[in-house]
Amino acid sequence: MEYFDTLIVILQSTIRVSVPLILAALAGLYSERAGIFDIGLEGKMLAAAFAGGAAASVFGSAFIGLCAAVFVSVCLAIVHGFASITQRGNQIVSGVAINFIALGATVILGQAWFRQGGRTPQLRDGERFTTVELPFAAELADIPVLGSIYSNLLSGHFLLTYLAFALVPFTWWVLYRTRFGLRLRAVGENPGAVDTAGISVTWMRYRAVICCGILCGVAGAYLSMAMTAGFVKGMTAGKGFIALAALIFAKWKPVNVMFACLLFGFLDAMSIRMQGNPLPFIGMVPVQFMQALPYLLTVILLAGFIGKAIPPRAGGVPYVKER
Amino acid sequence: MKRTLLSFLAIAAMSATAMAADIKPAIIYDLGGKFDKSFNEAAYVGAEKFKTETGIDYRDFEIANDAQREQALRRFAKDGNNPIVMAGFSWAASLEKVAADYPETDFAIIDMVVDAPNVRSVVYKEQEGSFLVGVMAAKASETGTVSFIGGMDIPLIRKFACGYKGGVLATNPDAKVLEAMTGTTPDAWNDPVKGGEITKSQIDQGSDVVYAAAGGTGIGVLQAAADAGKLGIGVDSNQNGLQPGKVLTSMLKRVDVAVYNAFMDAKDDKFSYGFSSLGLAEDGVDYAMDEHNADLVTDEMKAAVEAAKADIIAGKITVHDYMSDNACPY
Numbered sequence: 001m002e003y004f005d006t007l008i009v010i011l012q013s014t015i016r017v018s019v020p021l022i023l024a025a026l027a028g029l030y031s032e033r034a035g036i037f038d039i040g041l042e043g044k045m046l047a048a049a050f051a052g053g054a055a056a057s058v059f060g061s062a063f064i065g066l067c068a069a070v071f072v073s074v075c076l077a078i079v080h081g082f083a084s085i086t087q088r089g090n091q092i093v094s095g096v097a098i099n100f101i102a103l104g105a106t107v108i109l110g111q112a113w114f115r116q117g118g119r120t121p122q123l124r125d126g127e128r129f130t131t132v133e134l135p136f137a138a139e140l141a142d143i144p145v146l147g148s149i150y151s152n153l154l155s156g157h158f159l160l161t162y163l164a165f166a167l168v169p170f171t172w173w174v175l176y177r178t179r180f181g182l183r184l185r186a187v188g189e190n191p192g193a194v195d196t197a198g199i200s201v202t203w204m205r206y207r208a209v210i211c212c213g214i215l216c217g218v219a220g221a222y223l224s225m226a227m228t229a230g231f232v233k234g235m236t237a238g239k240g241f242i243a244l245a246a247l248i249f250a251k252w253k254p255v256n257v258m259f260a261c262l263l264f265g266f267l268d269a270m271s272i273r274m275q276g277n278p279l280p281f282i283g284m285v286p287v288q289f290m291q292a293l294p295y296l297l298t299v300i301l302l303a304g305f306i307g308k309a310i311p312p313r314a315g316g317v318p319y320v321k322e323r
Numbered sequence: 324m325k326r327t328l329l330s331f332l333a334i335a336a337m338s339a340t341a342m343a344a345d346i347k348p349a350i351i352y353d354l355g356g357k358f359d360k361s362f363n364e365a366a367y368v369g370a371e372k373f374k375t376e377t378g379i380d381y382r383d384f385e386i387a388n389d390a391q392r393e394q395a396l397r398r399f400a401k402d403g404n405n406p407i408v409m410a411g412f413s414w415a416a417s418l419e420k421v422a423a424d425y426p427e428t429d430f431a432i433i434d435m436v437v438d439a440p441n442v443r444s445v446v447y448k449e450q451e452g453s454f455l456v457g458v459m460a461a462k463a464s465e466t467g468t469v470s471f472i473g474g475m476d477i478p479l480i481r482k483f484a485c486g487y488k489g490g491v492l493a494t495n496p497d498a499k500v501l502e503a504m505t506g507t508t509p510d511a512w513n514d515p516v517k518g519g520e521i522t523k524s525q526i527d528q529g530s531d532v533v534y535a536a537a538g539g540t541g542i543g544v545l546q547a548a549a550d551a552g553k554l555g556i557g558v559d560s561n562q563n564g565l566q567p568g569k570v571l572t573s574m575l576k577r578v579d580v581a582v583y584n585a586f587m588d589a590k591d592d593k594f595s596y597g598f599s600s601l602g603l604a605e606d607g608v609d610y611a612m613d614e615h616n617a618d619l620v621t622d623e624m625k626a627a628v629e630a631a632k633a634d635i636i637a638g639k640i641t642v643h644d645y646m647s648d649n650a651c652p653y
Contacts, residue, residue: 009527017520107356107387117358117385119539122546122565228515228543233356237514272517272524275503287476288507 018265024243027215034208035188035314040098042240048073048220050106053120053231070217077213088318123229171254188312349404353411362559366410369579373586393417431585444598450486452608457490460532470501470530474537475511483536485651515543522547563615573611
């Protein structure tokens, strides 16, 4: 029973740390499925985290913070879109530029506005998201196993957490069951065919990039307004890149993305939990090993186990109507 | 007569400017940034105190990444700033090079020893201050489990952890002390999300007092502890006000005193070199009491901490220094 409780706690932590990964990886999914590679996920999340923290503290409302986060992230996404769709620039270069802009601009603006070394003021209750209890969580807690799973594991998360998990089937539905999704995928595979059908490749790709911006914005807001209370410089700490790895790992499929992110989140939660505690059967494992595990796993699994990860065929290639 | 008076005035004015130009103090902060509510902010407070007391302005700089270290330091030295104070152990490598190139300039480094004729090194006995907050944590804990969260995994941070553990176990030998480090790269100083996650994990394992020595990460730690209704312990600066009523105390490291003294000594022309180690006896470390934690700290806790403090100063208790042998005996 003690092991079971520990497991529940680790899984709970897994869910918390997976949410920004899932949101960011789904964001990347929309963009990359439409043929726009995006390594600027990290930068967009960071900028959104800052905008969310700043707006929430100035206007005193978590909702306004979320809107500001999404707005800023969408703006950056459109910049990326302008560079790589309209101007046909290199998508990798544009993405890297966005990461750098976000890293520098958040600190400079934060310092200029709040004078706290690039941090935003600490958010009070009401200015940040709070956890919600699912109905009957307290009553059902005493039921063995199932009650514990329901009231400890599933209940007591942020609304954004439920949103993130709801977005996984929603994204699947959009991509595979709607006209928009079909065209979005087609634009990433064979934009010429889409163009022949009389659909604007440019507009399609812009819409995909905007979807990406919205989701990155939510991910950023989750970091600064749900998990913590305020922005701290560089607080994304590489999550955008892990999300990118998860996306490749999952072969650009929504449900796989969720499982890949949960796996990375689980390893992260494990590494936190295992610090200073010996593992059963194995004994003491160095923390550094656990921290490197997600990356090692990506390389190993990609190299041999999950087969070839084939990106959308037109990914990274700007579309030119006439050659 | 008038002419003599005028020339006197002119000479006086000139010598006054000469005097003011004599000392151009400068301070460079570490990566955490000037207003990190912790280590660097303490350095800033010391410099500001000097400025208000003497009216002499100082230059300061916040580096944005490691690559700027040597460049910033060299620039300050070239511009004739003297003395130059560096906050943070990471400056040592750059300082060793630059100090040799500018033998006329006085340097002071905090948290690290650099052996050069024109360098003053100030280190702290963090283990003593951590011992005191450990005593208080053990007294405040109801579960008998307390925990420590470090930033980057380096011997200096292990030193905090070891002193804390010593203080807890000296007060309650049956207590359990959980320890975790945020990471192994400098990113670990600015990762409040992970800090909060580690805090939650430790609270789930029974901890009800969490001591953070982790720079910006500590903000996330104190937040998570307060959210869970547990107590946090701040570090370096007085962080009691970050989560009023939820921060038991803060381990004060008087970086401000070191900065102030370095500037003041330079002004009075008695800047000394070599290394000094500031502990409880020298008021280099302490624990914080203010209106935010007055209700949390009972008279009994305070008495226990004061007794430990007196014993350490008197030499009856020696707190082990992790960095002396890279091991913690507690």
